[in-house]
Amino acid sequence: MSPAPTPDPTVRHLYVHVPFCPSICPYCDFHVLTRRAGLVEAYLAKLDEEAARLADSYDVELDTVYLGGGTPSFLRDSELSALVGSVQRHLGWGRVENTLEVNPGTVSTERAALWRDLGLDRASVGVQSLDDATLKFLGRQHDARQARDAVGTLVGTGFRVSGDLITAVPGQPLDRDIHGLTELGVGHVSAYTLTIEPGTEFARRGVTVEEDDERRGFERTEELLTARGFTRYEISNYALPGQESRHNLAYWHGRTYLGLGPGAAGHYPVQRRARGDSGNGPAARPGEDQTPSGSDGILTTRRTNPHLHEWLAGAAGEDDPIDGHEFVTDALFMGLRLRDGIDLADVTRRSGVDVRARYAAPIDANVTRGLLTLDGDRLRATPEGWWVLNRVVTDFLEEDTADGG
Structure with missing residues (x-):
C-alpha cells in the first residue's frame, strides 16, 4: 500500500512578475512589454487586489520573495515602493531572502539605497556578458562599463549579488566574462546557454547555437567557476558557500509558492484557509476544497496567470491539477537539476x-x-x-x- 501523502498547507514563497521592460531582447520569450501611459498604474492597482485575494485564500508565512520580470528595477521609485507596500500589507515579507531582478542600466547609488530600505537584500543582475560586442549581439541596452558599475554599486550597498551570464554566444570571450564577473565580488552566478525560442527575434533571423559550442560553454563555465571557489549546486547555478538562491531552491525542491502578477506561475496547495481562521482574512470561496488533499487525489495545483490585458480584465488563470504521479515526475525533473x-x-x-x-x-x-x-x-x-x-x-x-x- 502506498503511504498517505503529507503536503505542507502553508505557502512560504512568493514570485511577483513585473512585465515591463525598456526594450525587448531578441532572445526573450517571457511575457514582457514596454510601458505605456496608465498601464503601470493599472497594473499596480490590480496587483494589490490579487495580493489581497491570495492572502484571503491561503495560509502564508513567507520565507522568500522574488521580484522578477521583465525588469522590476525599471519601475520608478514610487512604483516599486507601491508594489512592495502591497506585498507587505497583504502577504508579509520574506524572512530569509528578498530578491530584485536588476537591469544594469537602472542602477545608481541612490536607487540601490532605496531598494535596501524597502527590504530587498539580494539582487539578480542581468549582466549577460562583460564584452561590448557580445552585449550588442544580444540586443542589450547596457554596455560592459555599466554592468561593472552596477554590480559594484550593489555589492557596496550591502546586497547579496548574483550575476547572470549567457554562454555559447558566437565570439563571446567566456573566460574573460567569468574572470571579470567574479572579480567584481558576486557571490552567485547563473549561467544559461543561449537558447533560440520559437517566436523570438533571433528565431526569425535564423540564429542558431551549435551543440559543440553549447557543450564547451557548459563545461568551461564549471571549470572556471569551480577554480574560483564556486560550487555548481544546480545545472546552471553556482554559488560561494552560503550564497545559494533560497527562493530558486524552493522551486527545485518542489515547494509551493504564490504567483502574483500577469503571466506569473504559481504552485499552490489544495488546502486553503478555513473560514474564520485568524490571520489575513476569510478563506476559500464557496465550493473550494479545504482538505489537505483533494478527494480525487489532487495534491497541488500549478496555475499560470493570463497575460497583462486579460489579467487586468479579470480573466482566470490556467490551472493544472497535480496528482501523486505528476508530483513525482515534477520532483524528478526539478530535483535532479x-x-x-x-x-x-x-x-x-x-x-x-x-x-x-x-x-x-x-x-x-x-x-x-x-x-x-x-x-x-x-x-x-x-x-x-x-x-x-x-x-x-x-x-x-x-x-x-x-x-x-
Missing part, C-alpha cells in the same frame, strides 16, 4: 507514491548507463546525466505510460 539530487523517501512521503518501487526500472537503467547514481534514498544525476536530463526524465514518464499511470 540539483547537485544533491532528491531524497526518494521524502518524495514518497509528500506524494503518496512509492517511488523506489514504481520507478525501479528507469532508476536501474539510468544508473547502469552512468546517468544517475543511487546512494541509499539519495538519487542524483551525474555530469553526463545533467547533459541529457530531459532524456532521463522521459524514461520515468514512459514508465508511467506503460503502467497506465
